[in-house]
Amino acid sequence: ARxxxxxxxxxxxxGDRLTFTIIGPGGKTLVRTSRTEKRNLARAFRPDGIPRxxxxxxxxxxxxEIRLARKTATGKPRVFTAxxxxxxx
Numbered sequence: 001a002r003x004x005x006x007x008x009x010x011x012x013x014x015g016d017r018l019t020f021t022i023i024g025p026g027g028k029t030l031v032r033t034s035r036t037e038k039r040n041l042a043r044a045f046r047p048d049g050i051p052r053x054x055x056x057x058x059x060x061x062x063x064x065e066i067r068l069a070r071k072t073a074t075g076k077p078r079v080f081t082a083x084x085x086x087x088x089x
Contacts, residue, residue, distance in 0.1 A: 005064035025060025
């Protein structure tokens with residue numbers, strides 16, 4: 001079993017930087033991946049995940065964060081963030 005994090009993004013632009021982070025109990029980062037989009041897309045589906053580390057997931061709160069950074073005309077990035085969490089008991 002895996003913990004999955006995904007994003008469905010509309011109007012992706014070439015150069016957008018998409019970062020997925022999954023944080024486990026105690027604040028430990030379990031996975032962080034980034035990619036830069038190569039072309040403009042009307043719609044994109046991007047998944048990421050992490051496999052179960054043993055027989056069972058350790059109990060606690062798992063938080064996922066998806067961050068999209070887009071350069072603006074001024075060169076300063078505009079950042080969009082979505083977070084979700086799940087509790088495993």
